[in-house]
Amino acid sequence: MRPRPSGTRGTRTGSRLFLAYAAASLVSVIALGAVLLQGAREDADSRGRDQGLAQAAVIEEMSVAPALDGADLNIGLSATQRDRLQASTDLAIFHGSVIRLRLRSFSGKVVFSDDGSTVGGVPANHRAFRAAAIGHPDVEVVPDAERSIGQVIRVLVPVIAGASGQAIGVLELYLPYESIAAHLQDQMRRAYLRLGAGLLGLYVVLALISWSTTRSLRRHAARREHEALHDGLTGLPNRDAFRQRAEHALDAAVRGSDDGAIVIVDLDRFKEVNDTLGHHAGDELLRIVARRLAAAVRSDDVVARLGGDEFGLVLPGLGAEQAHALLARVRDAVSQEITLDGVPLTIEASFGIALYPKHGHSIEELLRRADAAMYQGKRGASRIVLYSGEDAAAPTQWLVVQAELRHAIERDELVLFYQPKVRLADGSTYGVEALVRWQHPQRGLLPPPEFLPAAEQSGLIEPLTAWVLRRALSDQAQWTAAGRPWSVSVNVSARNLEAPGFARSVALALEEFGTPPERLTIEVTETAMAGDARTAVQVLGELAALGVDVAVDDFGIGYTCLSQLRTLAVREIKIDREFVRGIEDDAQDRAIVRSVIELAHGLGCRVTAEGVETAQAQRWLVDAGCDDAQGYLFARPAPWAELLERTDPADTATPTAVSAPQHAKGLVR
Template identity: 70%
Template structure:
């Protein structure tokens, strides 16, 4: 598929180049033709100007003196004719004049160099009439005396004697061959220079076209690659995986398999070593899976820590043997940030055509088998209709979460937001946890996705808001007026009456709207943008603050930031972790800070874990920060106790906050 796309891009680029080259050639040809025609017109004007000047000299120096007192209508005297003949014989002999006629205004030939009294330009000719009227007409015409060649014909009035009166028309034929030869030599040299210049211009245009089309081909290929590949691992992404799977099924192989791989306890790597270590681990997994499957299989990253496998043309036994090899390769020890780790993963496999003939059906069965493996059946689970549990895992979570709301199993932990100017706490963010009766304290990632896919997110958000406002009243009674931030989802904004429900909760707890901040993810604003914007407008009209959470990883447009009245932007931790040593992320964060401040918004950086990153953010003008450097999420009484009764001061007090215990060390 990639090769076909490359060929299409190359063909399209070639067509662009050819069209550009032909268009450039046409334009250069037209330009050259216009310049050549201009040179020819200049040459003709030069011949005419030379003929006009020569005729004026002949008329003034030779003809006019010989006609003193003459009347051409009555004819010339012998003396006048003799003078004219003497005046013109030498010019005719040397070839500077080819022919001459002296004519009356009526057209009669009073004198000609060859003695004839007939011929010449007709009286009705506009050129003759122009000369009768006192003007000079010059033209390059065919030589009537020769079968080939051109002459300069001049017709002008003749001024005789001291009277200054015109007495007739002088019809003069001057040689043009010398002028033409000189002009041809000039034009030949000009043509060569013009041709060389135009050829150079065309070459430059052709090079520009070639360079442009090549850049377009490369850009198109890069865009196509990025659209179908994961930026971190370089593997095909979910869209490419589905396309490859459809191709494999359409190829008509007798048997094959589609598999899903999900890493176990991947979140713990992110929590303990940081997201950069998690990214490195994903790259290692991608490399090992690709090497284990070889050229015959396809490995894709579907998102997060989930990978997809396509194994065409293999039997059940061959599939299981190959996946066992891949699992053995995968669990080899690796070292991240000086910590030795063993990668564990759950494999779910669906065979075709045994378990389905469509991509979606196979993926669904592979997903069910994978979750069966996560529940402890085995690392590699082959789909079995009789053994795979139904409904799927997230349906189980939804059912349990519904009971959790009824039994009040949820708890809130709070993480402070610190002002970088003086390290003062300016507010806290409420982070929901689930005290599961069997699995222990669960982080949001374990149950929020299931809630998002169902109607449970609305009662869950209402519970968080109610509990957060009640807790806020508790710490306010002890003298601490901390604003509280609560995360809301796209489904909350799209729900009818959500702003009014929030207003009712504020009234129920007697809470000030200005001390509540609702954090909305970028994807929530990018979904039903009109509905989300309307909800935000209603919330802000109530005096409630609104912040854009995880900014930089979603799809918020600048127009939304300009039109939706948000108060704060929170930069996602993926841009903040290791910020002091990453020039690209530094450039992004500086731009976000400048953009937010330009719009009058505050900026909070998430995931600040080192003093170096804190110092960099403060220098860059960031307003607030959250992260383990300042405090881990914890119950508000413990947080308040550490603030009001610190056992140290300054950095020691902050260190107590940062090292205070937290049962779950992941932030959402």
């Protein structure tokens, strides 16, 4: 599968974020620079005013006030006072350190000026003049109104003359500002350069931070986008990504491009790997399968993990035959032997195919039909199944079946049929096997294959088995009262053996109905014992300790090894009908059945042949030493009341007749 680029959307978003952040930073830096420059200018102006105020204070204190000792500005200056004042200020006027000078009374009258004029100046009602008149100097940089060029520093300070310390008037000075302005301009130029360099450096730092941050955000966004659309364990696209790409392929097919296939892949017996080797081995198995799937398909195909041990494939441009051929190669690649924790394993998988748009025009419909085909493959011989219609898919809708079955147990819609178990030595019936049926309100009477797989895949098998056990013991009490002391056999699954307290629940049921333990047989298939063997041995031992008989059902098609069988508390071995059916014509089947009979007798077990349908098969089994039999030759499964009508009490074996055969060496423990 060709990898597709990830994170493009995050890269575009990160670039836009960086540009926006850089622009915002530039605006902020410019605004900050403007504020700082304005502050620097105001600071420079303040220093200029302070300098002018200091100079005016010196002139007032050193030149003007000494010349006015005893003066009263309201009545004017004496000639001596005027001459002293003129002499003390001429030098400052001459050198240009003072542009103009006016001495004014509190009423605003010009008492003395450097040019002899008695008019002009700041009006007496001006804020600055009034402030100076009450002892608060005022300084301001103003345009030179008289020369109409440049700016001057205008200072108004109170005049303190004599030892009294009382103000006698207001001194109005105009000081040159050009030199101060030039000095300030030089200072501002240097400040501009320093501030500009600092702001440029700040902007560069902010830009680097922004670039680094947005790059990290782009990486994070790309990673999050990848994680959102990919499985963390295998690295394959997840269910959401699978749906997106499947919808894209379906849209292309609708627009007239090549058709294709949606495939559901499910690993067989994956739970056993988890239960036996641990979840770490299961995770490693999923990673290996993911790599093999991705390597086996074409570069334009899509492989995704949908969840658990289920994978999905999108195969664009393939018809039914082409898809089947490709999946056969994929199956061969996946099924190559691997070793996990030192255990060699061969992986098997089931493939369900739905073609688009032939089998559906929506992803949900295609997935549902591919899933139905996949479950059909799990039940059949072929592991690659093409969807063939709703009728074939109906039994696979386990979710619906499970929901209905739960209500069926609550509403008592289940019924039990019984098949007699016959002693071959005399043809008498000594027991029956309980077989559950479902009287469905819409679909009629359903056989076990229609609903038991759904129960096996969920927790429903436990309440279902509990219902069968209690109903069988209840029915047994009634046929015993009617003169038929038959034992009853009840089938249990691996889930029942693994459920805590199963043996205890059987003991409680026996006690409730007053049933002798030896009149109950628990039948367990070989496949049920192949899962958690240790638990199976323990639970079957507990049942045997209660006095309950244990039978191995469908013997010969499962995985029970001889060493395991030797440790089980088994009293009966039932030969699978597949071998019994062929004993009339197949020498190999006859050899297998004869070997199983000898093996079982050697281990101290009775042998029951299932599926006996002809008198010829019965005679051969008798000659081979088989103990008991079941099959259509004797009776078909039916409600127990019907079996009472078909059987004669004289043909019923007594409970002692079902004990272990005389040639047995003892009960297997």
